[in-house]
Every structure is written in structure tokens, then in C-alpha cells.
Amino acid sequence: MTERLWLTQPRKSTVLxxxxxxxxxxxxxxxxxxxxxxxxHRHPQAHDQGVLWARGEKxxxxxxxxxxxLLWHHVVGGKLQPGDEVNLHLDPDRRAxxxxxxxxxxxxxxxxxxxxxxxxxxxxxxGGGTIxxxxxxxxxxxxxxxxxxxxxxxxxxxVAVGREHTTRDALHDVDAQAFEPxxxxxxxxxxxxxxxxxxxxxxxxxTHVERTAQVGRIVVAEARASRGRFTIxxxxx
Numbered sequence: 001m002t003e004r005l006w007l008t009q010p011r012k013s014t015v016l017x018x019x020x021x022x023x024x025x026x027x028x029x030x031x032x033x034x035x036x037x038x039x040x041h042r043h044p045q046a047h048d049q050g051v052l053w054a055r056g057e058k059x060x061x062x063x064x065x066x067x068x069x070l071l072w073h074h075v076v077g078g079k080l081q082p083g084d085e086v087n088l089h090l091d092p093d094r095r096a097x098x099x100x101x102x103x104x105x106x107x108x109x110x111x112x113x114x115x116x117x118x119x120x121x122x123x124x125x126x127g128g129g130t131i132x133x134x135x136x137x138x139x140x141x142x143x144x145x146x147x148x149x150x151x152x153x154x155x156x157x158x159v160a161v162g163r164e165h166t167t168r169d170a171l172h173d174v175d176a177q178a179f180e181p182x183x184x185x186x187x188x189x190x191x192x193x194x195x196x197x198x199x200x201x202x203x204x205x206x207t208h209v210e211r212t213a214q215v216g217r218i219v220v221a222e223a224r225a226s227r228g229r230f231t232i233x234x235x236x237x
Contacts, residue, residue, distance in 0.1 A: 001069060001070070002029055002030060002032055004035070006035045006048075006207060007163070013090040014089045015031055015088050016088075017029040017030055017085070017086050018030045019082050019084040022079070022080055022081055022082055023072075025077070026065075026075075027072070027075055027080050028070050028073070029071070029073060032064075032071055032088060033050070033088060033089075034048040034049070034061060034088065035064065035206075035207055036064040036066040037065070038206040040187050040205045041205055042122045042177070042179070043123060043125065043204050045098055045125040045206040045207065046125065046126050048064055048091065048094065048095055049063075049064075049094055050088060050091045051089050052073075052075065052086045052087060052089065053087040059075045059077060059078035060075070060076040061075055061076070062074055062076055097127070097236070098127065098207060099207040100129055101126070101235070102125045102131075102206045102207060102208055103196070103212065103214075104151065104155075104236050105123055105133075106194060106204070107152075107196065108148075108151045108218070108234065109123075109175075110150070110175065111146065112133070112135070112178065113175075113176070113178045114147075114150075115139060115143050116178075117135045117137070117178060118135060118136040118137070118179070118180035119134060119178055119179050120134050120180050121229075125206060130221070130233060130235045131232075132232070132233055133231070133234070134229050134230070134231055135230040135232065136229065136230070138225045138230040139230060139232075144223060148219075151218050154199050155213060155215045155216070155218065156213070157212065159197045159199060160196075161196050161209055162194070162197070163192065163194055163195075163208070165190055165191070165192055165193070168191055171191060173201060174193065174202065177202060192204060194206075196212065199212075218235075219236075221234065
């Protein structure tokens with residue numbers, strides 16, 4: 001199994017690692033600072049990217065995938081072998097935008113739930129700091145403006161964002177998410193939780209900032225109704 005250092009040492013951006021399995025340009029490392037796409041709790045977040053040095057050469061890592069508990073890294077143009085030692089570096093700017101956007105999503109969800117909005121697809125956190133949310137019904141401009149204002153008020157309060165781990169049987173104060181059909185507490189057991197103090201607590205295995213002020217300003221870049229759904233595209237600035 002790969003040691004997932006972004007969970008235990010979120011500020012760490014480089015690590016020495018060893019290749020434990022290889023398949024073409026894909027390798028498994030014994031430890032990594034790169035997070036894969038995070039689908040477990042229905043908040044899929046784009047994977048990290050970075051570079052690694054191996055055998056005196058620099059290679060780009062453009063994809064990270066979680067397959068049956070193993071983290072596979074796609075090394076562009078580099079075919080490595082088990083036992084090879086590498087120096088792995090995270091792209092910190094990409095991670096920062098993903099983390100800011102994912103925390104912004106959590107800040108938007110309470111306002112959407114209060115407005116009675118139902119999500120008909122998983123909200124997606126994309127590279128570049130954008131979020132895509134698909135709702136069953138359109139929100140009026142004043143309602144959407146209220147949701148946005150509530151989220152940005154939480155940003156300005158600069159409250160702590162923490163990660164916890166528990167079991168499904170021990171869940172007690174997790175906020176329900178308005179999926180349609182209902183799926184209030186998605187994800188496997190044990191459960192990873194992200195708690196924003198005094199705002200919300202959701203099951204989530206994505207990356208986040210440490211305090212809400214790091215999110216920056218949340219803006220709605222697009223809001224449109226089409227084919228029975230209402231799409232909101234938000235981003236952090």
C-alpha cells in the first residue's frame with residue numbers, strides 16, 4: 001500500500017520514494033505526496049500533478065489513479081522498474097487551487113441545502129480552481145446571490161478547516177447532503193470527514209485549505225438552465 005502523505009503531512013511537497021510496481025508508464029510508489037481523484041465520498045476532485053527525478057532524469061507525472069487500493073502514477077515517457085528510487089515533487093500551485101476550490105464547495109453546500117436545492121450529479125472540483133454543481137431545479141438570482149454571500153461570509157470569518165476519521169456507526173453530527181436520489185452520508189467505512197468549524201461537516205477525501213480565508217473570493221462564473229437541470233460553475237479568485 002502507498003503511504004498517503006497528503007493526509008498526514010498536508011504541507012509536504014516533496015518526498016523520496018521507491019517504485020514497488022510498474023506497468024508501462026504507470027508505477028506504484030511506496031509513499032507519495034500526490035493525491036488521486038477523490039471519488040469515495042461523492043466530491044470528485046481532479047488529481048494532483050508533479051514531477052519526479054529518477055536515474056538522473058526529470059519526468060512529468062500527469063495522472064494519479066487509485067485502483068484497488070494502489071496509487072498508480074503515470075510518468076510521461078519514463079519506464080521505471082520496481083526498486084527504482086525517485087524524488088517526487090508536487091505541483092503546489094495546482095494543489096492550492098484544487099484545495100481552495102474544494103473548500104469553497106463545502107462552503108456553498110449548506111446554503112444550497114437551505115435553499116432546498118437538490119443535486120442530481122456529484123459536484124466536481126476541477127483543475128484551475130473551478131467547481132461544477134448540477135441541480136434539479138433552477139435557483140432565482142436572489143437565491144443564488146444569497147447562497148454565494150453566505151459562503152463568502154464564512155470565508156471572511158477565517159474559521160478552521162479540520163480533517164477527522166471515524167466509522168459509519170459513530171457518525172452523529174455530519175450534515176446531510178441534498179442528493180437526488182437521497183444519499184446523505186455517502187462513502188465507505190471508515191469515513192473521512194472535513195469539518196469547517198461552525199459551518200458544516202461532510203464526508204470527504206479531497207484536499208482542503210487549513211482556514212477559510214485561504215479560499216479567497218468565491219464567484220459564480222456561470223449559471224444556466226438546460227435539459228431539466230440547473231448548472232452552476234463557480235470559481236475561486
